Amino acid sequence: MSGRRQPLDPHLVERLWRTPAPKPAYDVVVVGAGGHGLSTAYYLAKNHGITNVAVLERGWLGGGNMGRNTTVVRSNYLWDQSAAIYEFSLKLWESLEDELDFDVLLSQRGVVALAHSTHDVREIKRRVSANHANGIDAEWLEPAELKRFVPIINISPEVRYPVLGGSLQRRGGIARHDHVAWGYAHAADRMGVDIIQNCEVTDFLRDGDRITGVQTTRGPIAAGNVALAAAGHTSTLADRLGIRLPIQSHPLQALVSELIEPFLDTVIMSNTVHVYVSQADKGELVMGAGIDAFNSYAQRGSFLIIERMLAAAIELFPIFSQVRVLRTWAGIVDVCPDASPIIGPLPLGNLYVNTGWGTGGFKATPASGWVYAHTIATGQPHELNAPFQLDRFRSGALVDEHGAAGVAH
Amino acid sequence: MLLISCPWCGPREEIEFRNGGEAGVAAPEPDAEPTTDEISGFLFFRSNPKGSFHERWNHSHGCRRWVSLTRSTITHEIESESQPTGRFRP
Numbered sequence: 001m002s003g004r005r006q007p008l009d010p011h012l013v014e015r016l017w018r019t020p021a022p023k024p025a026y027d028v029v030v031v032g033a034g035g036h037g038l039s040t041a042y043y044l045a046k047n048h049g050i051t052n053v054a055v056l057e058r059g060w061l062g063g064g065n066m067g068r069n070t071t072v073v074r075s076n077y078l079w080d081q082s083a084a085i086y087e088f089s090l091k092l093w094e095s096l097e098d099e100l101d102f103d104v105l106l107s108q109r110g111v112v113a114l115a116h117s118t119h120d121v122r123e124i125k126r127r128v129s130a131n132h133a134n135g136i137d138a139e140w141l142e143p144a145e146l147k148r149f150v151p152i153i154n155i156s157p158e159v160r161y162p163v164l165g166g167s168l169q170r171r172g173g174i175a176r177h178d179h180v181a182w183g184y185a186h187a188a189d190r191m192g193v194d195i196i197q198n199c200e201v202t203d204f205l206r207d208g209d210r211i212t213g214v215q216t217t218r219g220p221i222a223a224g225n226v227a228l229a230a231a232g233h234t235s236t237l238a239d240r241l242g243i244r245l246p247i248q249s250h251p252l253q254a255l256v257s258e259l260i261e262p263f264l265d266t267v268i269m270s271n272t273v274h275v276y277v278s279q280a281d282k283g284e285l286v287m288g289a290g291i292d293a294f295n296s297y298a299q300r301g302s303f304l305i306i307e308r309m310l311a312a313a314i315e316l317f318p319i320f321s322q323v324r325v326l327r328t329w330a331g332i333v334d335v336c337p338d339a340s341p342i343i344g345p346l347p348l349g350n351l352y353v354n355t356g357w358g359t360g361g362f363k364a365t366p367a368s369g370w371v372y373a374h375t376i377a378t379g380q381p382h383e384l385n386a387p388f389q390l391d392r393f394r395s396g397a398l399v400d401e402h403g404a405a406g407v408a409h
Numbered sequence: 410m411l412l413i414s415c416p417w418c419g420p421r422e423e424i425e426f427r428n429g430g431e432a433g434v435a436a437p438e439p440d441a442e443p444t445t446d447e448i449s450g451f452l453f454f455r456s457n458p459k460g461s462f463h464e465r466w467n468h469s470h471g472c473r474r475w476v477s478l479t480r481s482t483i484t485h486e487i488e489s490e491s492q493p494t495g496r497f498r499p
Contacts, residue, residue, distance in 0.1 A: 235457035246453040248430070249482070293428035294411070296482050297459045302410045304424045337453045393453040394445055 016182055017061075017189035022196050025222035026054045028376055029214055030229055031201050031237065033057030034066040035177070035362060036354055037229035038184035039369025040376070041193045042100075047370070048377035051192035054223075056216060058200035062181030065231050068299075068331035069362040070254050070276065070288040072267055074111045074172030076138050077404040078127050081387035082340060083134040088384055089367030090171060096366060102183030104175045105281065111172030112141070112150065114270040114316075116161040123403050124167045131169075139168045150266060152319050159315050161273050174267060174278050174286075180365060203240050210349035211241075227352045227376050232297065232332030234355040243346055245355065246337050246393050250291040251301035251330035252359050253309075257323045259283035271403070273312035285323060287313060291333060291359060301330045333358050338398040339405040343372055343385040352376050353390070360405050411480075414491045417472045429465035431455040432477035432494060459483060465494060 028044060030037045033055045044050040057063075073093055075086035096104050115121045124140070131138035142165050143155040155163045185195055196218070205213035205220060213222035228234055232249040260283050269276035274290040289309035292301035306328055314321050336342065336356035341364070343354045354372045357364060371382040381389065392398055411423035436451055437443035443451075456462070465477045479489035 233459070236459045239458070244450075244454050245457075246455075248455060248457050249459075294464065294480070294482075294485075295430075295457060295462055296485065298483060298485055302423055304410055394449045 016186040017195050020194045020196065022054060022056075022199060022216070022218055022221050023194065025213070026194070027052040027224045028227060029053075029221055029223035029225070030055045030227045031214065032064070032229035032231065032233075033061045033185070033195055033197065034064050034229065034231060035062070035181055035184070035365035036231075036357070036368045036372070037227075038062075038181055038188060038195075039365050040227060040229060040354070040372045041195075041369075042184045042188040042191075043369045043373035044377060045188055045191035045193055047373060050377055053188075053192075054194045054196055054221065055188070056199045056201055056214070056221070057195070057197045058217075060197050061185055061195060062178060065331035065333060065361065066177055066181050068254065068329055069177055070278070070286050071174040071177045071280075071362060072111060072172070072269075072276065072278065073106065073175050073363045074169050075136055075363070076111070076113070076127060076131050076167065076169045076172065077401055078130050079399050079401065080134060081399045082401050082404065083131065083136055085367050085371065085384045085388075086364060087134065087136050088370070089364050092366035092370065093175065093363075094171075096180075096183070100183040100187045102179065102186060104179045104183055106173065106175040107281070108171050108173040109278075110149075110168055110170045110266040112146065112166050112168050112266060112268045114146075114166040114268065114272070115164045116270065116272040117164070120272055121164050124165075127404060128167050137169055137171050139170070141166050141168055150264075150268060152263065152317050153268070154316055154318055161312070161315070163316070172267065174280070177362060184365075184369070201237065204351075206348075211351040223350070225350045225352065225376050227354065227372065229354050229372070231355065231357070231361070232334050234334055234353065238346070238353070241346075241348060241351075243348070245342070245353070245390070247334045247355055248295055249297055249332050250294070250335055251296045251298065252288070252291045252333045253301045253305050253328060253330045254286065254288040255306060255309075255328040256280075256287070256326050257285040258326045260285070260323060263319070268316070270312065270316065273316070275309045275312040275316070277313060277317075284326065285320070291335065292330075297332055299330050299332055333361075335359070337393070339401045340399040341368070341388050342390050343368065344375055344381050344389045345379070346390070358405065411485060411487065413466055413476070413478070413487070415468045415471060415474075415476055416491050416493050417474060418468060421468065421471060425468060425470040426466040427469040429467050429475065432463045432465040461488060
């Protein structure tokens with residue numbers, strides 16, 4: 001660990017950003033102070049010199065999905081469009097501590113994706129091959145090699161879903177999500193961005209077919225551009241304008257165990273049995289599952305999802321059977337039909353959307369903000385988010401990442 | 410865990426069902442020559458309300474028939490009787 005600022009003292013945390021009152025007008029109003037909203041504000045200021053920016057947050061900074069994800073970072077996606085943006089993101093992650101002058105505790109401990117069926121083996125080997133073609137590090141491991149890399153894994157052929165191998169991206173890993181939010185917030189604040197918490201956007205100000213600002217619980221705020229970064233609540237904002245989005249909001253559950261000695265030094269994920277797990281530096285196992293199938297805004301899901309996830313985890317790692325669950329929770333994720341995001345303008349002037357990250361937005365935090373800031377500042381998509389426009393659901397040019405996105409984040 | 414009433418089998422646990430998304434979404438009629446927007450809307454666009462949501466469930470580990478009901482996406486409370494519904498027609 002370096003000598004960078006570490007916000008472990010709660011009194012210090014309060015001073016990482018100001019608590020300004022909203023000004024009457026901004027050049028850009030970003031709706032949502034999660035990871036993507038904060039990184040967008042940071043790159044608007046840093047890359048484009050646009051500092052008259054407000055980030056409005058209905059709750060507290062980083063209190064939505066940014067504080068609820070399982071902190072996995074990787075770039076091993078199948079299609080060229082996704083590989084490009086996620087690999088750009090991973091490269092930004094690799095220099096993020098220097099960029100923000102802030103510890104984000106990136107630990108490139110490797111991410112393993114397990115195969116449990118012939119189909120899985122083919123799909124994952126195909127993805128490894130596609131990753132190689134895109135210059136992304138990826139390896140296929142046979143069960144015996146996996147066992148050497150992760151000694152606690154059960155590779156017995158006698159279980160319901162035997163481990164037939166897996167992919168490994170060594171540059172993947174985890175980062176401390178709270179630090180990422182605080183780092184972007186602190187750096188954006190230093191450049192003049194106003195981060196305004198407890199300020200919910202309730203409606204939009206319009207002039208014909210142009211958006212001119214937002215109505216909030218703290219009064220109207222005029223804006224040159226309005227940029228939505230509201231994850232699972234994006235639809236409720238777009239509904240105000242009669243704009244339909246191909247988004248469904250679902251709970252995505254995760255849990256942590258009690259603190260235990262370090263024994264798992266990588267990230268293991270399995271789409272087939274719906275579990276992914278890593279061990280945080282404090283010692284708790286951090287585990288995630290698939291989404292609850294029903295729509296919800298409740299930030300909680302059904303217990304059957306947790307039960308299935310733990311059953312799968314114990315079969316893969318019998319050593320987990322004595323570990324107790326400490327806490328479970330859910331975030332509301334914005335799921336797109338092709339498991340890829342939408343980053344671009346909406347059909348009203350001066351209004352932009354960044355949504356559809358679904359179950360995997362955390363790893364994209366740096367790149368998402370980078371390309372979204374570019375899109376807002378120039379009015380044109382960056383080449384990395386040009387394929388991720390709303391009109392692909394009319395043209396049919398989907399970016400189907402269900403295999404690489406699946407549950408596994 | 411939701412307790413979902415099946416019109417044929419009675420109240421059953423959510424784990425017996427598969428969620429079918431928004432109810433009342435009709436496919437374009439085959440002879441109607443639908444526009445691109447109509448096809449796109451049917452394939453990809455669904456309501457996503459924060460509040461009452463009319464949705465379908467398939468009793469996949471029971472009678473395998475479809476039901477529709479209204480449920481709150483805020484509290485998860487089921488707000489209506491379950492109605493029998495078709496697989497292809499709302």
